Each structure stands twice: as C-alpha cells, then as structure tokens.
Amino acid sequence: TQMTQSPSSLSASVGDRVTITCRASQGSGNYLNWYQQKPGKPPKILIHTASTLHSGVPSRFSGGGSGTDFTLTISSLQPEDFATYYCQQTFSTPYTFGQGTRLEI
Amino acid sequence: EEHLVESGGGLVQPGGSLRLSCAASGFTFRRFWMAWVRQAPGKGLEWVANIKEDGSEMYYGESVKGRFTISRDNAENSLYLQMNSLRAEDTAVYYCARDFFSNREASYYMDVWGKGTTVTVSS
Numbered sequence: 001t002q003m004t005q006s007p008s009s010l011s012a013s014v015g016d017r018v019t020i021t022c023r024a025s026q027g028s029g030n031y032l033n034w035y036q037q038k039p040g041k042p043p044k045i046l047i048h049t050a051s052t053l054h055s056g057v058p059s060r061f062s063g064g065g066s067g068t069d070f071t072l073t074i075s076s077l078q079p080e081d082f083a084t085y086y087c088q089q090t091f092s093t094p095y096t097f098g099q100g101t102r103l104e105i
Numbered sequence: 106e107e108h109l110v111e112s113g114g115g116l117v118q119p120g121g122s123l124r125l126s127c128a129a130s131g132f133t134f135r136r137f138w139m140a141w142v143r144q145a146p147g148k149g150l151e152w153v154a155n156i157k158e159d160g161s162e163m164y165y166g167e168s169v170k171g172r173f174t175i176s177r178d179n180a181e182n183s184l185y186l187q188m189n190s191l192r193a194e195d196t197a198v199y200y201c202a203r204d205f206f207s208n209r210e211a212s213y214y215m216d217v218w219g220k221g222t223t224v225t226v227s228s
Contacts, residue, residue, distance in 0.1 A: 045216050
C-alpha cells in the first residue's frame with residue numbers, strides 16, 4: 001500500500017492550526033499511525049489507530065479519517081512542534097510510511 | 106524504562122554483508138513483535154521488516170526481500186538483521202523498534218525506538 005502525504009512541506013507560525021493529510025492507495029481501515037521526528041532523533045508515536053492519542057501526547061494533536069483518507073491536525077502550533085511528521089499504515093505488510101511532511105517556522 | 110540499543114553498523118563495500126543487533130531491556134521482550142525501520146540520509150522512513158514474538162513469522166519490505174533476514178533470540182533479549190548483497194541504496198540509519206499491539210483497538214504501532222545505527226555501503 002502506497003501512502004501519500006500532503007503537503008510535503010509546510011510553513012506556519014506559532015499559534016496556527018495546521019492539518020496534514022495522508023492518502024492510502026488501498027483501504028487501510030483505521031490502521032493508521034502518525035509519528036513525529038526531529039532532526040537526529042528517532043520517531044515518536046503521536047497517534048495510533050487513526051485517532052487515538054498516545055499516552056503523554058498533548059491534546060492539541062488530533063487525528064481522523066478512515067479507509068483511504070486520514071488527517072493529522074495540530075490545533076495551536078507550539079515551538080516544539082516544528083518537526084517532520086509521518087503517517088504509517090499497519091493494515092497489511094509491508095507497513096508502509098508516507099514520505100513525510102516537514103513543518104517549518 | 107524500556108530501552109533499545111542498536112549496534113553493528115559501519116562501512117561495507119557493495120555486495121558485502123553486515124549483521125545488525127538490537128539489545129532490548131526494561132520490558133518482556135518475548136511478548137512483542139519487533140521491527141527494523143531505516144532512514145536514508147535526508148530521506149523519509151522506510152519499513153524494513155518485522156518478526157513475531159516467537160520468531161515464527163517474518164515480513165519484509167519489497168526492497169530488501171531475499172537479501173535481508175530478521176531474527177531474534179528471546180533468551181538474549183536481542184533482535185537481529187542479517188543484511189546480504191548490500192547496495193549503495195541500503196545506506197541508512199537503521200532503527201530497531203517495538204511493535205506494540207493495542208488490544209482495545211486491535212492495532213499495531215511502534216512505541217519504543219532505539220537511537221539507530223548507521224550503515225554505509227560504499228567502495
């Protein structure tokens with residue numbers, strides 16, 4: 001299953017509301033995860049199963065969608081949110097990632 | 106606290122082999138699927154392979170199928186990735202990750218990651 005994120009990069013300001021989309025080439029149910037990665041660090045899980053916030057992740061992050069179209073929304077950007085975000089489907093192996101969305105100031 | 110520490114990376118010539126290791130601690134290793142994910146320089150994440158709790162099932166990404174082998178030793182709390190017929194495009198940071206199964210949602214996600222080990226394939 002090919003995962004396509006849009007946009008590939010995004011410029012925003014602190015306090016903005018941003019949405020990143022992820023489209024699957026085949027239906028993936030709600031088996032969709034979102035990760036955040038900062039330079040030189042491993043990824044961190046933010047949201048799993050399309051909309052379930054991982055423990056400890058701020059509530060400004062939210063996820064939605066099912067089937068082939070998914071979204072990650074950050075309601076009010078904080079300085080620490082500037083990073084690269086990846087979606088990943090776990091509906092079927094190989095568990096493919098999207099190409100990433102770089103969120104810049 | 107759960108930890109994963111990768112090792113075994115380095116410089117290898119095209120066509121060569123390398124074996125990566127991942128040492129797990131702070132959790133019951135034998136109860137979890139485990140995976141390898143890689144990231145080429147300046148590129149995105151690529152899922153490489155995963156392996157079932159008891160080692161009886163393994164799955165691979167298309168780009169490594171037939172060349173890489175994932176394995177584990179539950180007695181040693183260790184995960185491995187044997188990489189053969191290496192190519193320049195295999196150059197990447199290789200991450201070991203735990204595949205957590207959420208019973209409530211019946212879904213998997215990677216919740217614990219190592220810091221990665223770098224593999225460079227070059228002559």
